[in-house]
Amino acid sequence: MSIEHEIEAVVAKAIVEAQGTGALPVFDLPDVTIERPRDMSFGDYATPTAMKLARLARMAPLKIAQAIVDHLELPDFLIEATVAPPGFINLRLAEAWLQQQVAVILDEGMDYGRFPRGAGQKAQIECVSANPTGPIHICRIRGGVMGDTLARAMKAAGYDVTLEYYYNDAGRQITILGESTQIRYQQLLGQDVALSDEHYQGEYITDIARELLAKYSDALLDKPASFFGDYAKEQISQSQKDSLGRINIVFDVYYNERSLYESGRLQEALATLEKRGYVYEKENAKWFKSTEFGDDKDRVLVKATGEPTYRMPDIAYHYHKAQRGFDIVVDIFGPDHHATAPQVLMGVEALGYDPSFVRTVLHQIVYLIRDGQQVKMSTRAGQFVTLDELVDEVGADPIRYFMISRSGNSPVEFDMDLALEKSDKNPVYYIQNAHVRCAGIFRKWAEAGFDPNADEGADLSLLTHEMELNFLRKALALTAVLEKIIVTSEPHHIAFYAYELAAAFHPVYEASRVLHSEVPEPLRLARLRFYRAAKQLFARVLDLMGMSAPEVM
RNA sequence: GCCCCUGUAGCUCAGAGGAUAGAGCGUCGGCCUCCGAAGCCGGAAGCCCAGGUUCGAGUCCUGGCAGGGGCACCA
Known part of the structure; x- marks a missing residue:
């Protein structure tokens, strides 16, 4: 337990004692809050509880504070409790006890600061979740560092944490990836083919094609695009893992979208939604009545072509998260997903689960700054700084630090020159x-x-x-x-x-x-x-x- | 038009409803005959506007104003 909570308990006990002796009237105890005083000369900790109680007790805050202090049983780590206007109780740590922290820190080592808040609880943190179609965008890396850091904090609190990465290994993006790789391969063999605007333009595609050429020579010319897609997907996925490993992010679970189809979970989720009356057909598509959960319009779950939209597997995935028995699920979303996050929760609710076990954490964009200038990036156009390049250039530590150096609600300016400054x-x-x-x-x-x-x-x-x-x-x-x-x-x-x-x-x-x-x-x-x-x-x-x-x- | 995020020092940002609003960068001024000056000490300088809730508002609510992002049968 943190020392703040111990002090809370001590103060709460004093209030009850004071009520017992009649020094304070009887009322239901509200939460006691402990804070650090602005001015250290007041003490090490303070509580404004007496001011909060003024209305309940119908007494002057100073008098309440005094009554609490009079009934305070100081634990060994506190040396002094004083009352200060307009009604603060200030508490001071015993110096000898403070000095002993040196021994405690050495005793507990890498466990120092542990507390049992999450003991016995299963938590899941989902982040990055980039598709294996190219290098991970720097914005997703921010989410990854946030998620991993949160995971470390939760582990220190005793939670059983699963760090999870969800990715789409099927569908349109992979098809395009396959075509892009195939075309590059054909080009390397001298064929007159060209990428369209839709294809991935990055040099990494050509690298993969070159790899295939070295391994198989021209034996793949009659292979379908899907062969190239599967190969490229594996390569890219592996290099994503390797890159993330370089900044000390190792996922416990890589959860792929395809498995939702293979296990029948997606179909089951859709059937459940239909059974519960939240699905209707219009223009050959299946629509989710998300407006019943506060959305401003209904959303398509299954396209007229019969293919699900990204939304359907997202909901099915969270359906499974609910079934997996996590006490807490944290989803970390970048700015491109801010709008879709609530829809997933609406889906969870429509499936009959209380969505409050899911917490969505949103974060803003990352600007990469080099020589005082913003570096513009675009995955499709093949213009980006990869995580590997970033690690090569500045090392893992600055990346880890700067990505969590701002509140998620603020953008991060990752200044590569500052990162290198000694x-x-x-x-x-x-x-x-x-x-x-x-x-x-x-x-x-x-x-x-x-x-x-x-x-x-x-x-x-x-x-x-x-x-x-x-x-x-x-x-x-x-x-x-x-x-x-x-x-x-x-x-x-x-x-x-x-x-x-x-x-x-x-x-x-x-x-x-x-x-x-x-x-x-x-x-x-x-x-x-x-x-x-x-x-x-x-x-x-x-x-x-x-x-x-x-x-x- | 609707939704989300943000307006705090010259710049970039902290701030769990509580006391005199904190840092870093920049700026001005001090500090090396012994452990890393790769550091320390000090100064100047700030809550977008208007209402409201509260004993108490940078913090919560409403309405403005300003900036960023998002509103696909893409993911």
């Missing part, structure tokens, strides 16, 4: 440098011939520097940050947290020296312990972001 201007370096600086201390310490584990059992009560304590206060906030990410489905909070943690660290590093000659020995060892914990914490936080924690840069 200075405090680049938040990626700024954060990782904190880890590097810690590593440097231990490297120097070992090089000087000292016992590398000399800090074991150090006296942590010597860590009295205000900046050290500030860093530990920040460390303590990790659980609350993770919880906020899960509650709001907004993974960007971890990026801001990491930066703030680094910003709390660097002043310590400047002020609280370890290896300098004038530092007394017990203090040196305590500080060494502190930096060991700091290093561990940065490794933990970087891992939560899917980033590396380098020893040197």
Whole structure:
């Protein structure tokens, strides 16, 4: 449990106690909220509960606050509770307990900040879900990083998380892919054929055709376009997986649309919708009465040609998600899917499920900036920067960081020049440098011939520097940050947290020296312990972001 | 026309209904004889407009204004 929740419980208990002694009138307890005061001088935590209770209790907020404080049983981690106008209760952490966080961080290691919110719950996060027709667009990569980061937070909260990628491996797009590859293949063999505007123009198609030529020479000339489509699809899908792996995104499940047909789930979903009376025929097409769920017009499920629209498998897929028993499903959609997301939920509802287990997370576009200019991209026209190129150019860490460095509701400007910058201007370096600086201390310490584990059992009560304590206060906030990410489905909070943690660290590093000659020995060892914990914490936080924690840069 | 997102410092953005609205970049000014200055410290500078809800609104509601995205029997 986060410390905030522990404090909530303590305050709630005090209110009940106060009601028991008659210091407060009896009323139903509303939620107690705990926050960090703006001004640190007020304390470490605060609650505005007394002000919220004023109406219920018909008392002055200050009096309520005082009554609560009078009945407060301070746990060992709190040293002081005070009342401040207009009715805040401010709470202060015990310094000795704070110092012990160093030991806790080292004890818990890569589990630091864990909490059991999701224990026993199955969660699914769906993201990227790009079709295997070309390199993944940078916007989808954003969704992927958001999804993976959210998955890491949810795992820290004990959820059993399935990271899932849904893709269309049948239908029109694959047909066009096959034709494009076939035409390139024929061209390589000197035939006079040309791509139409509809075909994929990218160089990667020619690469695949070249591969086929090398493997099979001209033996494929009589193969149908579908052969080329299947081959290209496999190649592209594999390279998508490889590319995503390079930025530490590994999906647990690749769910393909074709399986919805093969398993009969799509047909079943459609039949169920029909049975429930949400489907009608018009102009030879089957329409979904989405207006009954608030849509502004009904939508086609099955075209006049007999082919389902993309909407039908989407609904069937979510039908299956519901059947698979996930307690929480998170769908991450880019700007091109904002409008269709609600329709899927309407489908789920029409199928008889409460759609509230599905949370849709929307995000805005990504602009790629190079030399101060926006790089224009178009998949079909073959103009794009691929994920591989991006990784080659700036590395995985900046991609991971910048993709979650903004709220999903804001666009991301991915500045490749900034990503490469090796200075405090680049938040990626700024954060990782904190880890590097810690590593440097231990490297120097070992090089000087000292016992590398000399800090074991150090006296942590010597860590009295205000900046050290500030860093530990920040460390303590990790659980609350993770919880906020899960509650709001907004993974960007971890990026801001990491930066703030680094910003709390660097002043310590400047002020609280370890290896300098004038530092007394017990203090040196305590500080060494502190930096060991700091290093561990940065490794933990970087891992939560899917980033590396380098020893040197 | 309808739907979604966004208007916070010169720029890019945080801000879970609470106290004096926070960062980064830029700008101005300080700090290296010992662990990475790849860093630290300090200054100036801001909530689109109008109503409403609330003890309390950057935050919630309504209406404007402005910008972005989307409204296919494409995915």
